[in-house]
Amino acid sequence: MTDKLTLDEIAQRAGVSRTTASRVLNNRPNVRPEVRERVQQVIEETGYSPNPVARSLAIQHTHILGLVLPRRSDTVFTDPYFPVLIQGIAQACNDHEYTLGLFLLQTPEEERKLLPRIAHKGLLDGLIIQVGEIGDQLIARLLEKNVPLVVAGRPAQEIPVSYIDVDNVAGAYQAVSHLIRLGHTRIGTITGALNTTAALDRRTGYEQALREHGLPLEDALVAPGNFNESSGYQAMQQLLPHRPTAIFVASDVMVFGALRALSEAGLRVPEDMALVGYDDLPPAANAAPPLTTVHQPVLRFGEQAVEILLDILENGSVPPRRVILDTELIIRDSCGASQA
Amino acid sequence: MTDKLTLDEIAQRAGVSRTTASRVLNNRPNVRPEVRERVQQVIEETGYSPNPVARSLAIQHTHILGLVLPRRSDTVFTDPYFPVLIQGIAQACNDHEYTLGLFLLQTPEEERKLLPRIAHKGLLDGLIIQVGEIGDQLIARLLEKNVPLVVAGRPAQEIPVSYIDVDNVAGAYQAVSHLIRLGHTRIGTITGALNTTAALDRRTGYEQALREHGLPLEDALVAPGNFNESSGYQAMQQLLPHRPTAIFVASDVMVFGALRALSEAGLRVPEDMALVGYDDLPPAANAAPPLTTVHQPVLRFGEQAVEILLDILENGSVPPRRVILDTELIIRDSCGASQA
DNA sequence: ATGAAAGCGCTAACAT
DNA sequence: ATGTTAGCGCTTTCAT
Secondary structure, eight states: OTTOOOHHHHHHHHTSOHHHHHHHHTTOSOSOHHHHHHHHHHHHHHTOOOOHHHHHHHHTOOSEEEEEEESOHHHHTTSTHHHHHHHHHHHHHHHTTOEEEEEEEOSHHHHHHHHHHHHOTTTOSEEEEEOOSTTOOHHHHHHHTTOOEEEESOOSSOOSOOEEEEOHHHHHHHHHHHHHHTTOOSEEEEEOOTTSHHHHHHHHHHHHHHHHTTOOOOGGGEEEOOSSHHHHHHHHHHHGGGOOSEEEESOHHHHHHHHHHHHHTTOOTTTTOEEEEEEOOHHHHTSSSOOEEEEOOHHHHHHHHHHHHHHHHHHOSOSOOEEEEOOEEEOOSTTOGGGO | OTTOOOHHHHHHHHTSOHHHHHHHHTTOSOSOHHHHHHHHHHHHHHTOOOOHHHHHHHHTOOSEEEEEEESOHHHHTTSTHHHHHHHHHHHHHHHTTOEEEEEEEOSHHHHHHHHHHHHOTTTOSEEEEEOOSTTOOHHHHHHHTTOOEEEESOOSSOOSOEEEEEOHHHHHHHHHHHHHHTTOOSEEEEEOOTTSHHHHHHHHHHHHHHHHTTOOOOGGGEEEOOSSHHHHHHHHHHHGGGOOSEEEESSHHHHHHHHHHHHHTTOOTTTTOEEEEEEOOHHHHTSSSOOEEEEOOHHHHHHHHHHHHHHHHHHOSOSOOEEEEOOEEEOOSTTOGGGO
16 A cells, blocks of 8 residues: 555655656755755655665666575574574675575475576575585586675585685694593594585594594594484494594584483493584583584674675675685583593 | 576567567467477577566566564574474475565664565565564554565464464463373473463463363462573573472473473483473484473474465455464473373 | 567666 | 656557
8 A cells, every 4th residue: 555656656746856756765966955855755754665676677686685505404404503694694684785585495396496586687686505515516507607606615616606614624623632632542523414515624624633643543433424413323322332532523413412322321421421512503502511612603604605795796706705714612511621 | 698688689589579479488378389489499598587576577576475583583593493484484485486585683773674675565575474572563564564464473462464373372281281191280381481472372271271170370380481491491490499290391492401400400301300392393302301392383384374475465365364283292201101 | 379569666877 | 956768677458
């Protein structure tokens, strides 16, 4: 009702041309103060607000950013990581007056169906896309469509795309070094899904720390997980017979699974087994025991992702931007540092 | 690059008018098969896809639905409920070829700033809005703007708006009745945030069950929480001195807090204290002990929300739709039923 | 079956 | 400072 108003009607009621009305609407110069005043009056009174679609068509951008979360999105909403990421991105969108479009690409068919909408510059000004599994061609396809793009996470292939990531290698390295410093020598790891660069990088950091401190790498101490709780549980059970005294776990959610396995085995943390996790999202601090874990700044990660994207929108995408955020080891109880 | 294509160019290349090109693009009749074929050729070859914004302006709707999550959104992304809700909604949007816009209204200023965009029929075809705190005027304001709307959760005021909710009273009633059946007579509750209809309704169900089974209501056995972990922890501590033998907790996340308090107090679950939660999201089954809890079909909740909205879009919003989904008590270990 | 022309609601040269 | 005019890229009457 209050919405069928058009700029033309506002102009008429104010006794000016549509152009002038547009000028005051957009706070542009070259309008006599009194006229401006009058038009503003009308706008107020009528509660007019311009049709965003019409404006978008005229100015050739929509002020809408897309966030696309590819495959494996069942994990997506089981891990507290993604909600926080979304929150950071949404927050930044608000701050910069952009609207956020959310695209969950659960199946290949969905991906096919959605691709045109996503790739068309008409609807979305740009895209933030969560990096998928290794081998996923989505980013490459989007890239050749020439859509402004920033990837959340390090892409597997070396392609000229902008991305933001956390220093996973360094984070894992910190975690494991800490364990070594505490005197552990048989340190295992529960990895994330290894078709993922994040998991690969964290394993690399684990290996690096061991190697640099002269500790042997032992295959039996590396158990594959996939970032969810059950996989942490199973991996822990698999590790137990090999008698590690400490484990670096590639995500906090998997730590919860590991804790469950340990408790069933009658083992205490950190007395019988030291644990360091990865993420430091809200549940970590309230765990029993509170988790020593590698903090990643997920909120800021999301915010910066949109800032990079906006920068690209303004200044073009060459050269590709690369941003690596630092992690920080948060020491709580699960590593046993307090009694060291 | 591949995107500057317009329908006009397609038409030219195919040697037809723009009108005809549009017809084949939209699978409309009145095109000679051979011509249709030819146009389709060109579309394929060029990889043309129509500009959604231009189309939206012409047909006067965008195929974009908005999901708005008001205030208290810090809770929003700490509780696994919302991610799942979002997933359900996103899924349904995909299925129905709609795009999902996400609006996080964290502060009153953001709400003010975003309102025009949200309320304008130009951008969004319709809205799903998570019910806010009691007293929140957002829904009322949107309603008078005449935006197609469905509320997720029961609004506090009696207003003629469509909504979908879960039967919170019945869910809580089931939970508490179960505890009574197990022989408990001193049953406490940890409520959700009481400025919320969901929390209020669950408390009502708790009271109803007690009353109908001839058990006294005792103020000291009702501890206020706010749906997050810490509040569950504190509420549990507050309850302990009053010696309940069982607690109905208004959300699983608060159960985790309660478990933490109990474990610190050296009490076992369910032997020393029986617990029933609410939600039954993924973490519930993997808890230690696995949680007896009231299952709500969150995914379906989200899906149906969009279906109601689409129905409204097609058939108008009178009368307002009201959908109440059933809950189901899932019996696991935390209530002690197995040894009863 | 096909096309010309008008229109969706706005912005932006360009002229005055 | 203001208005005229021409788009933005599509759909949709209305003729033919």
